[in-house]
Amino acid sequence: MPPETGRTDRTGVVLAGGHSTRFGDQDKAVADLAGTPMIRRVVDRLAPIVDELVINCRDEQVSAIDTALEGGPDVTFAVDPVPDRGPMAGIMTGLRAATGEYAAVVACDMPFVDPDLISHLFDRAADHDAAVPRLDDQWFQTTQAVYRAAPMAAACERALERDERKIIEPLFDLEYVVVDEAEIHDQAPLSTFENVNTREEFEAATRRLED
Numbered sequence: 001m002p003p004e005t006g007r008t009d010r011t012g013v014v015l016a017g018g019h020s021t022r023f024g025d026q027d028k029a030v031a032d033l034a035g036t037p038m039i040r041r042v043v044d045r046l047a048p049i050v051d052e053l054v055i056n057c058r059d060e061q062v063s064a065i066d067t068a069l070e071g072g073p074d075v076t077f078a079v080d081p082v083p084d085r086g087p088m089a090g091i092m093t094g095l096r097a098a099t100g101e102y103a104a105v106v107a108c109d110m111p112f113v114d115p116d117l118i119s120h121l122f123d124r125a126a127d128h129d130a131a132v133p134r135l136d137d138q139w140f141q142t143t144q145a146v147y148r149a150a151p152m153a154a155a156c157e158r159a160l161e162r163d164e165r166k167i168i169e170p171l172f173d174l175e176y177v178v179v180d181e182a183e184i185h186d187q188a189p190l191s192t193f194e195n196v197n198t199r200e201e202f203e204a205a206t207r208r209l210e211d
């Protein structure tokens with residue numbers, strides 16, 4: 001974004017490097033969800049509020065994802081140098097490719113991600129290392145959060161070196177802001193966090209989108 005806007009550069013990182021094992025044979029990222037590939041829905045929701053988009057995935061996924069995103073916003077691909085190291089490694093790879101100081105990380109299987117919440121998370125992360133939603137169930141929504149790219153990537157690397165796979169772990173190395181459920185409610189419906197893992201969840205999401 002040009003400096004005269006006064007806005008910090010903002011990147012959207014979409015995580016898609018998993019194997020969709022609960023989904024079945026197909027890569028859920030590119031599965032046709034009510035007429036639009038699921039990852040395309042996430043990209044289209046993020047595009048208006050970020051300055052660049054980065055897709056993190058495995059090498060063999062690039063071609064199908066590129067096809068799924070054809071005609072849409074420009075994206076760059078950040079391919080895992082070593083696949084299958086888990087979502088934290090994917091976050092690290094995606095954040096390293098980000099040119100914005102801050103990046104919203106969103107999983108490709110969250111087709112209802114709400115841009116208003118993401119914009120709010122960018123605002124809340126300013127002058128901190130991260131803004132991470134935490135619902136009343138106390139789970140941190142680490143795959144729909146905003147991070148300062150460089151410190152989070154470094155924290156992920158340290159956690160991986162410790163052989164720590166829990167995606168929450170790098171946060172404890174950072175100075176982060178928690179965005180609680182009441183605050184989220186003011187911005188977006190909780191469906192923003194719905195993620196699609198199984199065929200049943202995919203069909204339920206299809207029905208909602210077609211209603």
Ligand SMILES: Nc1nc2c(ncn2[C@@H]2O[C@H](COP(=O)(O)OP(=O)(O)OP(=O)(O)O)[C@@H](O)[C@H]2O)c(=O)[nH]1
Nearest residue numbers: 015016017018019020021022084085086087090107
């Ligand atoms: N880069 C990378 N991303 C991953 C990896 N595992 C999961 N992810 C991503 O992290 C997010 C959350 O993971 P899951 O919902 O478990 O997705 P998944 O691993 O594809 O699905 P399952 O195999 O059914 O668990 C999704 O966006 C995945 O694409 C990985 O090993 N590497």
